[in-house]
Amino acid sequence: MAEPQHVPVLLEESLTYLNVRRGGVVCDATLGFAGHSSAIAKRLGPEGKLIAFDRDEQAMARAKARLAALAEEIGSEMPVVEFVPRPFSEIAEVIEPGTLDGLLADFGVSSMQLDEAHRGFSFRSDGPLDMRMDPRSELTAEQVVNQADEEELANLIYEYGEERRSRRIARAIVRARPVTTTAELARIVAGCAPPIKGEKIHPATRTFQALRIRVNDELGEIQSLLKSAGSLLKPEGRVVLISFHSLEDRLVKDKFKEAAKDGSLEVLTKKPVVASEQESLRNPRSRSAKLRAAEKTTGRDKKNVHAKYVK
Template sequence: MSKQIENTQHPNSNYHIPVLFNETIDTLNINPNGIYVDCTYGGGGHSKGILKNLSSKGKLFAFDQDVDAQENLQSDDRLIFVPHNFRYLQKFLRLHNVQQVDGVLADLGVSSHQFDVGERGFSTRFDGPLDMRMNTNENKTAAKVIQSFTEQQLHKIFEQFGEVTNAKTLAKHIVQNRTKQPLQTIEQFKMLISAVVKGNPNKYLAQVFQALRIEVNEEIDALKEMLLQLNNLVKPGGRAAIITFHSLEDRVVKNFFRNGSFQNELSDNPFAIGEKKKTWKLINHKPIVANEDELKNNKRSRSAKLRVAEKI
């Protein structure tokens, strides 16, 4: 039965409008008395949807590594906020005596709030510090990455995390010019790379910034570490719903749900076909994407893909 709920009462829609809201709540197939985890609380929109479907016996653990997300905390006895990186999911749940849960949601990447506050340094639209940290207690900022990474390291992140067409040229240009001028702000960085921008400048800058952000926050490593923990954490019959915003993340999630790991068994050993016991049953074979209404009303939903799987 559908458990769709109104998509109009998000706790803080100025902070962030949740994407694929009904689709996520619906496919999580929430057990009213269950224990759930929202790995990415943000503005609390998805969390509110989960809480609405829980009885007074249910519980929701909500993680977010950005202190700003705490502005949006809803007063609800069933909600336990964990102000940490979801790569430490099991560790923090164990501190709360939780060994297994009924479902997990992760709505990856950054919130609209993080993009909209120029001082956070995530957006190409404002000048601000070259920062991009979701957790401002961490040391690695975008400025440090740009100033200290080798040409090869920069090439790799621009190519893999940003799919920047001239990643090699860009990396070389940065390394050759980064000591010639101050490099602490977005505008200074944009000026530095202006000579090698290729194609549509907005698209190009968005790709470069995405690559830096993923590196600064170690997003792919954190995602893989969190997913691997789900194999033991989610109860049989429980579900995991993951929303991604770019192809690299989506591939990681797709492969994980297929194999329960990140080793490609087939290419390692062709005889392994059929031998390995599956860990996850796919609820949707193709990722769920936003419908026309949502696409019209929320630009961010354009690249969102939801994959859901049930623990076997």
């Protein structure tokens, strides 16, 4: 079976802001199918080291195969690669403070996860209501949908999905219980909350997003990473974070602003970097991506830090 297509989002922008150098130490906190990591590895060279996190064991297996193929391709130019099958919230338990030249995280759900019906992430094809990025985790979307009370469900869909019709949707879900498949849930949501005029997304998109965030504690994971990121970087080390919805981007923006205020990080992106028109056409998933980057300060004048980056 052919591997699913995978296109890393904002690849060139990520590499530019990371400023990957030969012999450096870079962590890809969201390995996925190793799209970003493959490009980083080519720049690190044999003296460098790539540390790759992913809590999805299926993604990790595929990424290992892809990087093994890359090693055969570039031979002695391949850096050392350390695979860490853990959530990136645990990064500070694995990496020593002040040892990274670069840290990258792409917070989006991967196209592979969306395309595999049995993972239950998408309503495009019918599958069980699972949505776990780590299949070893206990909580599933089916449990949330069928066990949360109506008010809790409504609040979850409103907060994590930013869905204004959350109470109507929660009421319909509770009345239809038990709900066990993605197609069934999508029909329930579409039945009580038809498409909003002018919107191109499916009516169930925000509800599915909310459930996925809850099942995987995605915002908590990001908060943990943000708390540790600065301390793990060497002076002048870079952190590059790619978000796909406003809740994630707000966390990154606020943390960078806080770190800039206390002088520990210098923000390199006054506004989030978004995909070019060409990339958006090639890869529609990139349209919602927002990249923010920062550099660990060394006490130098701020202007000198900004002068290093030319867009």
